[in-house]
Amino acid sequence: MGLDQVLLLGSAVLLASVLAARVGVRLGLPSLLIFLGLGVLVAELGLRFDDADLAHSLGFAALVVILAEGGFTTRWQEIRGAMPMALLLATVGVALSVLFVAVFAHYALGVDWAMAVLLGAIISPTDAAAIFSVLRKVPLPPRLRATLEAESGLNDAPIVLLVATATSWAISGTPEDSPLVITGLIVLELAGGVLVGAAVGWIGVQILRRVALPASGLYPLGALGWAVLAYGAGSSAHLSGFAAVYVAALILGNGELPHRNATKSFAEGVGWIAQIGLFVMLGMLADPLDLSFSALGSGLLIGAFLTFVARPISVVACLAWFKIRWPEQVFVSWAGLRGAVPIILATIPLAAGVPGASQLFDVVFAFVVFFTFIQAPPLPWIARFLKVSTGEDATDVDIEFAPLDTIKADMMQVHVPDGSRLHGVTIRELRLPRNSVVSLIVRENEPFTPKPEQIVRSGDDLLIVTNGTDRRKVEHRLHSISRHGRLARWTPEE
Numbered sequence: 001m002g003l004d005q006v007l008l009l010g011s012a013v014l015l016a017s018v019l020a021a022r023v024g025v026r027l028g029l030p031s032l033l034i035f036l037g038l039g040v041l042v043a044e045l046g047l048r049f050d051d052a053d054l055a056h057s058l059g060f061a062a063l064v065v066i067l068a069e070g071g072f073t074t075r076w077q078e079i080r081g082a083m084p085m086a087l088l089l090a091t092v093g094v095a096l097s098v099l100f101v102a103v104f105a106h107y108a109l110g111v112d113w114a115m116a117v118l119l120g121a122i123i124s125p126t127d128a129a130a131i132f133s134v135l136r137k138v139p140l141p142p143r144l145r146a147t148l149e150a151e152s153g154l155n156d157a158p159i160v161l162l163v164a165t166a167t168s169w170a171i172s173g174t175p176e177d178s179p180l181v182i183t184g185l186i187v188l189e190l191a192g193g194v195l196v197g198a199a200v201g202w203i204g205v206q207i208l209r210r211v212a213l214p215a216s217g218l219y220p221l222g223a224l225g226w227a228v229l230a231y232g233a234g235s236s237a238h239l240s241g242f243a244a245v246y247v248a249a250l251i252l253g254n255g256e257l258p259h260r261n262a263t264k265s266f267a268e269g270v271g272w273i274a275q276i277g278l279f280v281m282l283g284m285l286a287d288p289l290d291l292s293f294s295a296l297g298s299g300l301l302i303g304a305f306l307t308f309v310a311r312p313i314s315v316v317a318c319l320a321w322f323k324i325r326w327p328e329q330v331f332v333s334w335a336g337l338r339g340a341v342p343i344i345l346a347t348i349p350l351a352a353g354v355p356g357a358s359q360l361f362d363v364v365f366a367f368v369v370f371f372t373f374i375q376a377p378p379l380p381w382i383a384r385f386l387k388v389s390t391g392e393d394a395t396d397v398d399i400e401f402a403p404l405d406t407i408k409a410d411m412m413q414v415h416v417p418d419g420s421r422l423h424g425v426t427i428r429e430l431r432l433p434r435n436s437v438v439s440l441i442v443r444e445n446e447p448f449t450p451k452p453e454q455i456v457r458s459g460d461d462l463l464i465v466t467n468g469t470d471r472r473k474v475e476h477r478l479h480s481i482s483r484h485g486r487l488a489r490w491t492p493e494e
Contacts, residue, residue: 100305163348201227
């Protein structure tokens with residue numbers, strides 16, 4: 001197939017995926033199911049894809065971009081308190097799930113220990129793409145959403161090493177290292193990846209804040225480049241590149257970068273492209289029409305055990321230490337969505353030529369499709385049923401700023417979304433620092449200069465000019481009011 005035909009088909013699939021994603025949202029279907037279906041359709045039309053090595057490489061590359069997008073769009077202020085719970089779920093929780101699934105597969109299904117451990121390692125981690133795309137449409141308390149998002153961003157790191165180790169075990173017939181050694185390597189790689197990501201992210205923030213680039217579009221490119229650099233640096237040092245890219249993107253996304261919202265929007269766009277390409281490719285790699293009844297039955301049986309037994313026990317074992325209410329534990333258990341990650345991990349033994357890897361891939365594919373379809377659509381209803389959210393959580397404001405170098409000031413653009421408690425507050429009640437002023441309000445595409453008694457409304461865009469030293473205070477003040485209303489506490493330290 002020539003380049004022109006590839007571009008024609010690729011653009012057609014991209015446009016079809018964009019439209020299908022809209023249809024999926026209206027029907028309450030996760031986008032990954034739509035994209036997988038498009039991939040299967042493309043394969044059935046004659047464009048087959050059966051290169052497991054290439055699928056593994058492209059899958060990991062897409063996962064890097066997806067994790068970077070998750071880091072860029074996650075607010076540290078929300079995720080900070082949830083990090084201990086997320087780290088425990090991403091390590092101890094996943095390890096318990098792998099253990100339970102391996103024991104079940106060995107004794108209930110007669111799978112040998114190497115393949116049982118490999119199966120447990122492949123299907124146990126939650127998926128960042130599924131979590132980020134589905135949960136952000138569900139109104140949840142920030143701590144609950146942050147726990148699930150951080151878990152999905154961090155649990156890929158330790159599980160990749162475990163899958164590689166189990167793959168070697170399945171090929172050789174004997175494990176190369178003891179469980180204690182493997183655990184030590186996982187901890188070392190995860191901790192090292194976090195440190196590398198933190199260092200690269202911090203350096204990236206310092207440079208991007210101080211360098212005046214000739215075009216605003218270069219800032220998003222630079223930020224994404226630093227995040228991918230963290231992955232490369234971590235992997236080259238034989239540390240967890242996935243942990244590095246997520247942490248670096250988290251620091252960059254929460255750093256005081258110019259055109260920060262544009263960077264997040266760019267990361268979301270690139271993340272969508274990565275998700276579409278990844279799921280379409282995996283759909284082309286799979287062949288569900290040839291899926292055997294035994295593979296389908298095994299996938300559903302193991303998926304049911306993981307969803308209703310292994311995952312809940314793991315969640316309780318990790319979150320009971322934090323005195324989390326049982327309805328929240330139930331929700332965290334149910335919302336541990338699987339998506340592209342298990343299918344990507346299933347390409348590792350497939351590419352290595354492990355006996356039975358093709359059937360294992362089919363089992364994982366059936367599990368992901370069926371249980372994503374079962375778990376994702378009812379999440380808003382389950383959240384309301386368990387009373388973990390009323391659906392009325394306050395919506396935070398979106399703040400964008402650009403430096404005005406010639407006058408040493410910053411111009412801030414603040415969008416007031418529906419649900420923000422800035423609605424109904426007057427300009428005077430904002431109580432901004434004395435050298436900061438709301439210079440313009442754009443309401444229904446009509447700009448006007450506000451008076452102190454002017455009331456802010458949902459949907460407004462506020463243009464605020466402030467000096468560089470007060471910008472951080474203005475941001476903290478606006479975020480505080482958007483969450484707590486006009487009586488929100490204000491201190492000079494903010």
